[in-house]
Amino acid sequence: MTRPRLLVAVGTDKHPFDRLVEWLREWHAEVAGAVVLTVQHGHTRVTGLPDAVPFLGHAELQAAMAAADLVVCHGGPATILEARRHGHLPIVVPRDPAQGEHVDDHQLLFARRLGAAGLIALCESRRELLDALAAGLADRSRFTVPVDTAAVSGQRAAVRRVAVIVEDLVAAAAQRPHRAWWRPWRGPGPEERRNR
Incomplete structure (x- = not known):
């Protein structure tokens, strides 16, 4: 059986997204061999995560999304829409300006609206993210949408x-x-x- 491929995309904003990357680093330490992980980390410092790259060009990001079984991303509208276009119900952790992750709360507001409509899997806490990842690894079809x-x-x-x-x-x-x-x-x- 092939290992599931997980793509994480934090976008290109100049603010680091340490919270999400740290949650993923801790999670990956527990499931290390069970998944193939690609992390686009932007301006966030990364240690302990394989296949971590600061940025992906548009074509590279599209290819990574097409190859992924699950997509975790920030609350950027373009990233969310691209993930859905590739048939993913994205697992979304919006950036929080109160934690220095963005300049305002547009990602929180946008992601909450999409989460309420069932268009994304909204995760605002570590526990919610871990639960979504466990559910996605157990049944990948729960995180797909029609292309x-x-x-x-x-x-x-x-x-x-x-x-x-x-x-x-x-x-x-x-x-x-x-x-x-x-x-x-x-x-x-x-x-x-x-x-x-």
């Missing part, structure tokens, strides 16, 4: 539309006559010379 293929094709269509707009803007700019946006300074004008 929305229409959203994927819609995203691709939007990218194509933006590409056409950018190409049109660049082409239009190339056809306009060049106008200097600055003029060389020729020294003080006649009025300034008289006042010397």
